[in-house]
Amino acid sequence: MDQGSGLSTRTGAKAARRVHYKWIALSNTTLGVLMVTVNQSILLISLPDIFRGIKLNPLTPSNTSYFLWVFMGFTLVTAVLVVSLGRVGDIYGRVRMYNLGFAVFTLFSVLLSVTWMSGAAGALWIIVMRVFQGVGGAFLFANSSAILTDAFPADERGKAMGINGIAAVSGSFIGLVLGGILGPVEWHLVFLVSVPFGLFGTIWAYLMLKDNGARVPAQIDWLGNAAFAVGLVAVLTGIVYSLLPYGGHPTGWTNPWVLLAIFGGLAVLALFVYIETKVPEPMFRLRLFRIRAFTAGNIAALLAALGRGGLQFMLIIWLQGIWLPQHGYSFSQTPLWAGIFLLPFTAGFLVMGPLAGVLSDKLGARGLATAGLVVSGGSFLLLELLPMNFNYVWFALLIFVFALGMGMFFSPNQASVMNSLPPDQRGAGAGMLNTFQNSATVLSMGLFFTIVTLGLAANLPSHMYLGLRAQGVPVRAAHIVASEPPIGSLFSAFLGYNPVKELLAPLGALQHLKHAQVAYLTGRSFFPKLIEQPFAHGLGLAFDFAAGATLVAVLASSLRGRRYVHQVGPAGEGEDAARLAELGEGEGPVPVRVR
Numbered sequence: 001m002d003q004g005s006g007l008s009t010r011t012g013a014k015a016a017r018r019v020h021y022k023w024i025a026l027s028n029t030t031l032g033v034l035m036v037t038v039n040q041s042i043l044l045i046s047l048p049d050i051f052r053g054i055k056l057n058p059l060t061p062s063n064t065s066y067f068l069w070v071f072m073g074f075t076l077v078t079a080v081l082v083v084s085l086g087r088v089g090d091i092y093g094r095v096r097m098y099n100l101g102f103a104v105f106t107l108f109s110v111l112l113s114v115t116w117m118s119g120a121a122g123a124l125w126i127i128v129m130r131v132f133q134g135v136g137g138a139f140l141f142a143n144s145s146a147i148l149t150d151a152f153p154a155d156e157r158g159k160a161m162g163i164n165g166i167a168a169v170s171g172s173f174i175g176l177v178l179g180g181i182l183g184p185v186e187w188h189l190v191f192l193v194s195v196p197f198g199l200f201g202t203i204w205a206y207l208m209l210k211d212n213g214a215r216v217p218a219q220i221d222w223l224g225n226a227a228f229a230v231g232l233v234a235v236l237t238g239i240v241y242s243l244l245p246y247g248g249h250p251t252g253w254t255n256p257w258v259l260l261a262i263f264g265g266l267a268v269l270a271l272f273v274y275i276e277t278k279v280p281e282p283m284f285r286l287r288l289f290r291i292r293a294f295t296a297g298n299i300a301a302l303l304a305a306l307g308r309g310g311l312q313f314m315l316i317i318w319l320q321g322i323w324l325p326q327h328g329y330s331f332s333q334t335p336l337w338a339g340i341f342l343l344p345f346t347a348g349f350l351v352m353g354p355l356a357g358v359l360s361d362k363l364g365a366r367g368l369a370t371a372g373l374v375v376s377g378g379s380f381l382l383l384e385l386l387p388m389n390f391n392y393v394w395f396a397l398l399i400f401v402f403a404l405g406m407g408m409f410f411s412p413n414q415a416s417v418m419n420s421l422p423p424d425q426r427g428a429g430a431g432m433l434n435t436f437q438n439s440a441t442v443l444s445m446g447l448f449f450t451i452v453t454l455g456l457a458a459n460l461p462s463h464m465y466l467g468l469r470a471q472g473v474p475v476r477a478a479h480i481v482a483s484e485p486p487i488g489s490l491f492s493a494f495l496g497y498n499p500v501k502e503l504l505a506p507l508g509a510l511q512h513l514k515h516a517q518v519a520y521l522t523g524r525s526f527f528p529k530l531i532e533q534p535f536a537h538g539l540g541l542a543f544d545f546a547a548g549a550t551l552v553a554v555l556a557s558s559l560r561g562r563r564y565v566h567q568v569g570p571a572g573e574g575e576d577a578a579r580l581a582e583l584g585e586g587e588g589p590v591p592v593r594v595r
Contacts, residue, residue, distance in 0.1 A: 021151060022152050022160075025147055025150075025152075029140075029145075031167075032101070032201055032205075033171065034170065034174075035171070037169075037171030038193075039074075039175065040074060040075065040137075041179070042175035042179040042182075044175070044176060045175070045179030045335040045339060046179035046183030046187060046335075048183070048496050049190070050183070051067070056119055058491070059488060059491060059497065064244060065241075069127045072240050072442065072445070073130050075438060075442055076134075076236045078438055079434075080138075080228075080232045082138045082430075082438065083283060084283060085097060085427075085431060086143060086146065086429070086431025086432070087427060088427075090146075090426070090427040094427050095143075098140060098143040099206050100139055101137070101139020101143070102140065102202040103136070103202050104136030105194070105198055108133035112133065112191035113192035113195060115188065142427060142430060145434075148161065148418075154419050158365070161418070162357020162411030165353045165414065169345075173345065174346075177336065179336075180340075183335075219280070221281055223279065224272060225283050227272035228269070230265070231266070231267075231269035231271070232439065233265070234268065235261070235266060235439075238257075238260075238262035239262070239442055241255065242446055243446060243449050251453050253450065284432065291421075292559075292560060293365075293420040296557060297414075297416050300369065300554075301413055301417070301433060301440075304376070304549075308406065309440055310449065311448070313448065314448055315342060319337070319338040319342070326389055326525065329524070331496055331498040331524070332496060335495075335496040348401065348406075349407040355407075356368050356410075357412065364412075366562065368409075369409045370554055372407065373553050373554045374405070376402050376406050376409065377550035379402035381547050386398070388533075409557070414433070418430065444546075448546075451538055451541045451545060452490065452538035452542055453485075455540075456537075458537070459534035460482075460530075463531075463533070464478075468482065468504075468521075472517050473504070473521075477508075477509035478509075481500075486534075488502075489503075493527075
């Protein structure tokens with residue numbers, strides 16, 4: 001065999017191994033994302049069973065903070081840490097940090113599944129273990145997109161991001177159904193279900209994944225990391241506690257501690273930005289915002305998450321608190337069936353996510369991502385036109401169309417952002433993108449709950465008082481229940497409790513009523529009909545806000561410019577430069593315009 005033939009054979013074998021490896025990377029990172037998102041959403045449905053298991057009523061005012069931290073602590077931790085851990089991956093190796101994330105997530109899944117304490121101690125154990133589980137999730141989120149970007153060529157990354165995005169959305173709805181099935185059987189299974197997948201994924205990642213991305217030795221920006229963590233934790237914690245009533249107000253936005261946390265956190269984040277301009281190796285690479293595709297993609301992702309982040313919870317409350325009870329489902333059944341009736345949401349993303357990714361590889365991200373946001377924003381306005389007791393066909397169609405739009409946006413936008421990054425900054429860049437999305441999701445939940453709660457506060461007390469009095473509830477008990485903060489009714493519906501029963505039973509008001517009156521008040525009809533119009537008012541305002549945020553996201557997406565891929569070396573040198581030369585002309589030393 002001559003030298004040329006041997007070289008050709010070795011080159012072919014190397015290319016075959018690279019093709020094989022990219023699918024290994026995609027399947028493993030998809031498993032990791034699926035595991036984390038299932039774990040996030042499985043808790044939404046199984047919270048009542050978990051709190052019953054530890055013998056703690058989450059609706060008791062003194063226990064509400066436990067409920068909020070079990071519910072939102074995981075998301076808060078991942079939002080805070082993904083940038084730092086993405087940067088650590090750039091320095092020490094993305095695969096190494098990703099593998100560590102799998103192991104940490106699995107370890108704390110095991111510790112959650114053996115929870116033995118009850119009461120407040122049991123709730124604190126779950127909160128702390130969920131926080132550390134969130135650290136593992138942050139390792140996975142921060143490095144998975146960068147690993148995919150390293151493994152796939154620029155003209156296939158949209159397809160990879162689309163498939164990976166399917167796992168993220170599918171996991172959130174698989175978790176809803178799994179939680180509804182496993183929680184009533186044995187609440188420990190809710191945490192145990194992640195363990196075998198975590199063990200398998202940890203071993204598989206350790207054996208099969210390899211670091212093939214650029215690594216640049218650098219010092220960790222400890223001051224920047226600390227300032228970022230303190231500022232973002234303060235802001236997100238303030239948003240969480242803004243959901244609790246304060247001083248006679250239905251929400252906590254007048255609570256001085258909430259305002260101090262939010263504005264103090266914003267001040268610390270402003271200090272963080274200043275620090276990042278002064279340290280030699282910053283955690284948050286502000287110069288990346290000079291890349292238009294990166295900046296526009298991040299802004300669009302943040303605003304899209306702000307619009308859609310609270311949507312899932314509002315749809316769950318709409319189904320659980322109003323629609324399902326009026327269609328024959330008891331409150332104890334509504335969590336599981338809410339997950340089932342939301343499956344068109346998953347189906348829409350399953351259809352469009354990978355298709356949009358493939359198309360974006362050929363056509364670029366700007367047109368697809370922008371059109372997807374237009375579709376999603378229009379869906380918000382159309383959902384607002386539905387009556388509270390809707391025909392399910394129209395509801396399913398609208399959430400399917402909404403998901404089509406988000407699928408059309410997500411993978412092209414993700415690929416656009418990742419393609420624009422220098423190879424040695426992909427971990428930090430992916431972390432920044434995830435931070436914007438996760439922080440906006442927490443903010444969106446707080447804003448959606450606040451808007452709907454204020455809408456309820458304007459109308460629900462009078463509706464509640466008149467409705468209770470019409471069924472013979474004594475004046476004092478009716479007044480007390482009607483004066484309760486409406487967020488309690490929302491939380492009850494969200495958890496699958498009958499809110500009226502939860503409110504009246506402690507007052508002894510049901511003991512003096514006729515059996516038929518008690519059956520009606522605590523049945524499937526009274527509360528849904530009572531809350532329909534007040535909830536519709538607040539929900540309409542929330543949908544208007546979401547549509548407005550999505551409209552601004554449309555503008556940001558349309559300004560991303562034509563497609564850019566970062567140029568590794570001078571044109572004509574190396575495989576990356578050759579591929580870029582095939583795709584289009586260069587435009588400066590940092591990005592290359594290809595479409």
